[in-house]
Amino acid sequence: MSSHAAVRAAIGDNAPYDVMRVRQDFPILSRTVHDKPGRAGKPLVYLDSAASAQKPRQVIDAMKRFLEEDYANVHRGVHFLSQRSTDLYEATRDKAAAFLNAPSREHIVFTRNATEAFNLVAQSWGRANLKAGDAVLISGMEHHANIVPWQLLRDQIGIALKVVPVLDDGSLDMDAYADLLTDDVKLVAITHASNVLGTINPAKEIARLAHARGKTVLFDGSQAAVHGPVDVRAIDADFYIFTGHKLYGPTGIGVLYGRKEILDRMPPYQGGGDMISSVSFEETVYREAPYRFEAGTPPIIEGVGLGAAIDYVTALGMDAIHAHEQRLLAHAMDRLKDVDGLRVLGTAPAKAAIISFTVEGIHPHDIGTLLDRAGVAVRVGRHCAEPLMDRFGVGATARASFGLYNTEAEVETLVEAVKATKSFFG
Amino acid sequence: MSSHAAVRAAIGDNAPYDVMRVRQDFPILSRTVHDKPGRAGKPLVYLDSAASAQKPRQVIDAMKRFLEEDYANVHRGVHFLSQRSTDLYEATRDKAAAFLNAPSREHIVFTRNATEAFNLVAQSWGRANLKAGDAVLISGMEHHANIVPWQLLRDQIGIALKVVPVLDDGSLDMDAYADLLTDDVKLVAITHASNVLGTINPAKEIARLAHARGKTVLFDGSQAAVHGPVDVRAIDADFYIFTGHKLYGPTGIGVLYGRKEILDRMPPYQGGGDMISSVSFEETVYREAPYRFEAGTPPIIEGVGLGAAIDYVTALGMDAIHAHEQRLLAHAMDRLKDVDGLRVLGTAPAKAAIISFTVEGIHPHDIGTLLDRAGVAVRVGRHCAEPLMDRFGVGATARASFGLYNTEAEVETLVEAVKATKSFFG
Amino acid sequence: MFDDLRDLYQEVILDHGRNPRNFGRPDSFNRTAKGDNPMCGDKIAVYLTLAPDGSIQDAHFDGRGCAISQASASLMTEILKGKSQAEAEALFGHFHDMCTKDDHEHTDHGPVDEEAFEKLQVLSGVREFPMRVKCATLAWHAMNAALHGEEKTSTE
Amino acid sequence: MFDDLRDLYQEVILDHGRNPRNFGRPDSFNRTAKGDNPMCGDKIAVYLTLAPDGSIQDAHFDGRGCAISQASASLMTEILKGKSQAEAEALFGHFHDMCTKDDHEHTDHGPVDEEAFEKLQVLSGVREFPMRVKCATLAWHAMNAALHGEEKTSTE
Numbered sequence A, B: 001m002s003s004h005a006a007v008r009a010a011i012g013d014n015a016p017y018d019v020m021r022v023r024q025d026f027p028i029l030s031r032t033v034h035d036k037p038g039r040a041g042k043p044l045v046y047l048d049s050a051a052s053a054q055k056p057r058q059v060i061d062a063m064k065r066f067l068e069e070d071y072a073n074v075h076r077g078v079h080f081l082s083q084r085s086t087d088l089y090e091a092t093r094d095k096a097a098a099f100l101n102a103p104s105r106e107h108i109v110f111t112r113n114a115t116e117a118f119n120l121v122a123q124s125w126g127r128a129n130l131k132a133g134d135a136v137l138i139s140g141m142e143h144h145a146n147i148v149p150w151q152l153l154r155d156q157i158g159i160a161l162k163v164v165p166v167l168d169d170g171s172l173d174m175d176a177y178a179d180l181l182t183d184d185v186k187l188v189a190i191t192h193a194s195n196v197l198g199t200i201n202p203a204k205e206i207a208r209l210a211h212a213r214g215k216t217v218l219f220d221g222s223q224a225a226v227h228g229p230v231d232v233r234a235i236d237a238d239f240y241i242f243t244g245h246k247l248y249g250p251t252g253i254g255v256l257y258g259r260k261e262i263l264d265r266m267p268p269y270q271g272g273g274d275m276i277s278s279v280s281f282e283e284t285v286y287r288e289a290p291y292r293f294e295a296g297t298p299p300i301i302e303g304v305g306l307g308a309a310i311d312y313v314t315a316l317g318m319d320a321i322h323a324h325e326q327r328l329l330a331h332a333m334d335r336l337k338d339v340d341g342l343r344v345l346g347t348a349p350a351k352a353a354i355i356s357f358t359v360e361g362i363h364p365h366d367i368g369t370l371l372d373r374a375g376v377a378v379r380v381g382r383h384c385a386e387p388l389m390d391r392f393g394v395g396a397t398a399r400a401s402f403g404l405y406n407t408e409a410e411v412e413t414l415v416e417a418v419k420a421t422k423s424f425f426g
Numbered sequence C, D: 001m002f003d004d005l006r007d008l009y010q011e012v013i014l015d016h017g018r019n020p021r022n023f024g025r026p027d028s029f030n031r032t033a034k035g036d037n038p039m040c041g042d043k044i045a046v047y048l049t050l051a052p053d054g055s056i057q058d059a060h061f062d063g064r065g066c067a068i069s070q071a072s073a074s075l076m077t078e079i080l081k082g083k084s085q086a087e088a089e090a091l092f093g094h095f096h097d098m099c100t101k102d103d104h105e106h107t108d109h110g111p112v113d114e115e116a117f118e119k120l121q122v123l124s125g126v127r128e129f130p131m132r133v134k135c136a137t138l139a140w141h142a143m144n145a146a147l148h149g150e151e152k153t154s155t156e
């Protein structure tokens, strides 16, 4: 049986998702690590996609081709390459809009990464719409990117930060959430999926309850947008954020979706070229949204790369990716159950393929170092979610996160490596 | 005579700078534009490097190889690829430091582009060090990136903006400058080289006078760092800014050099992961500079690309690049003199290879469209320097800007195309 | 060298560009608006005199711009004289479609003065030059803003 | 599978990691400092009792951490007892060099207790694991901060 056939058998013969073919799109996945003179290394088992995903050849080549054939600065040029460049870059705004089912490109702001998108909303929307005594409601499972910008704003203008608690299984406490929607709360800013627990939060319900009380709603889609289809209109988001490098695209670009009426009323964020309509030393007139929020030369190459990434996942199908990853998740959860002393944080019914765990008596950092020697790349630490670590009484965890290219064979390697780690320290 | 030999002859036979060999490093330079079925296009004559430079194969390949072999998220991973990635990314901090002759990597902050660096200084240093009534002294030849962030700050905290005038030849009025260094001025923020006039300002003298009066000094090196060697210690800059995509590197990354003592005392800029040392909902402790200013996943791929770009220009030699471009500039200025009705804005003695011009009776926009048909890519418009346009009484200009890959033959093509444009409208 | 630019810069355009009609701020007008094209720095102002019935009695413009925007403004002021507000808007809609869309994508902007529209065809070449569309439509945007009593407009 | 990890995790380390010596906050001490490794979330505290002549009478630590940081802290508290401040600092300097630099790059940190330093050699394996250096030096940074009367430190 070829390995190809083995995997098709493993994932079910009628599965339309051909992971072995998919893997061939990712050059890095065929490498080994920790090679030494005279000794072959271990095949890379990349289980760190929640930190950042690997890039398919389609993305790498799109950027390369762009730089070899069509590159120039955008927006203000009449020359041939500048037009090409502008067309390609702006086409990604359409693709991002379609990817999120946003009404049009005018709803899409490009940022440096997801983190900058939160800072943009905090500093632009926040300063214009919040005042001392108002509150922003986040949750106990937020990434620092959705905590610290609000703390900075709190220190600047005196808003309060309120926190929806997390239940023991890693679900959001929806009863507490409903109670926390008090009058002072003006913005609900909650993650669509947790980068530690994997929990997928009920976005539609969160937005419905918040909107019923007249609040604005922001979702952190950095993880959710990667693991399955997102429809900002169906969930009725006012803001939705994701980041290019986790969606199999380049670093240096993030996406902020905003309702057009809201974006149009937001003051500018950073000043510079491209975001202004006219400048004198006395007065400056800003451009319309989304361009008002994009100061200076934008991430042009990154835009082209992100466009190729969106094309790539769209061609595979976000539904198919989701189904594949859910099979992997189920298998991994099942297999890890057998490991004595292993505790999984986050067992909510709706869960993305992200597994944080601890092993009794072994520090996650040591787990990480040993798994790495076995070729298995996992992330260890606090995952930029320190308050969540405190909630679960752990200093850190090891986290295996799965992407569209992972296989059940890789789950086996993970499980074996964890077991070997246990005997090493045993 | 081969074209190679022709150019060597043209630039002087003992010139060590082999521009034809250099051109082979840039895949895009061999393309044609405006091809039509049955008709070959025009060879690209790229004279828009001041807007953004083309990328050598070395940069393109470094990014490609990185993505195919070594990519992962940086800083917080113990696994093999994450370490590789971190090493490669942080190595560029060393390279940027060496490129500017900064003491060490701790002085180098990576931003999204030059524009963000100005906003960072304005919002972090500015809010901490300036109060209503204080003034920032800029010049009449600033790019919007060094105007609008101060205007935003002015509207936020009530500082004043003062402007050093520009003389008729495009030089900075240094007498006026000295007089403008009054007590209220706390920061001098001036461009090292103008993106419109080409003028290279006397940075060392500007800093000396400002420091003698106890002021902090920021230089916009977006253009200067590209056209010749920069030594932040020799000129005694407190802040120095440049942008990756104009230095033959990728978009999505800019560099802010800051004196360490100053950076260390600056409050954070954006909040998120990677810039914090510990987070709870009540209190967050920030990391030391420069990391405190880099929130979220950094421009990792862009960092690797910028490193390759710095290696590339360093290998060619910034002195050699400067000499080559100065030869081109002299030649172009000489040849354009012959064109009736053509006016060059900016004839200061110290001038980078940037030529802004107008042609009597023809709008720059029309010039741009016609030159483009001849294969010549120039920028037309206000070049994000609207106040400067007003100063010279023009609505816009056409701008030909030269890079390390341009040739005297291309200057000829430009001149011929301008002449043909004149007869077209004549 | 520039043969295929003759579509864009037809003789009529070069002529109107060099000698714009109805150029200059008139002594009397009752509606005006500015147009600003941030890309190239062009700024123009349109001055309309509306009759009591709302129709356009007179139209002028001033300001600087490229050959395309000057010619477009010049042609527009000629054509608009005597048109009702609805006719002016229909012309704008048709003209905008002509500059930006393929034929089959044109939408209905109401009945249009065929003869007037015919004259505007000389500008149809801009459709091949996306970066120049704003030059061609700048004056029309300003005219539209003036009609609706707004004080200032921008084409973006 | 993990053969070449035996350099990093020597038996002594696994032993100290499992059974750290001098663990827990003592009833009395006169200097203390915390160390925080943001990368992995480790936090430890070092408690020193300095004699009137400034030498280190006693040393304890508590807090959580990986095998490397626990073993390093445990070894450190054993070794420091009876050392003068200068000796402790010299040991820290040598130890830090050992963890981060090639032999020829080591700088002079003053005379060092060779026997004590010998014991620390079990940690020299971290030099091959740049991401683990902070684990090994965390306790030492905290100790150094405590010696200098600072209240809190971080290894970064």
Ligand SMILES: Cc1ncc(COP(=O)(O)O)c(C=O)c1O
Pocket (backbone or CB within 6 Å): A273, A295, A296, A297, A298, B050, B051, B113, B114, B115, B116, B143, B145, B146, B191, B193, B194, B195, B220, B222, B223, B243, B244, B245, B254, B384
């Ligand atoms: C002098 C000058 N400063 C600042 C900038 C802004 O650079 P960026 O657009 O990369 O932020 C530019 C280029 O556009 C420039 O020429």
Ligand SMILES: Cc1ncc(COP(=O)(O)O)c(C=O)c1O
Pocket (backbone or CB within 6 Å): A050, A051, A113, A114, A115, A116, A143, A145, A146, A191, A193, A194, A195, A220, A222, A223, A243, A244, A245, A254, A384, B273, B295, B296, B297, B298
């Ligand atoms: C849930 C979540 N939010 C936000 C972020 C921040 O993304 P970035 O680092 O690209 O800004 C991440 C990833 O680190 C994440 O997992």
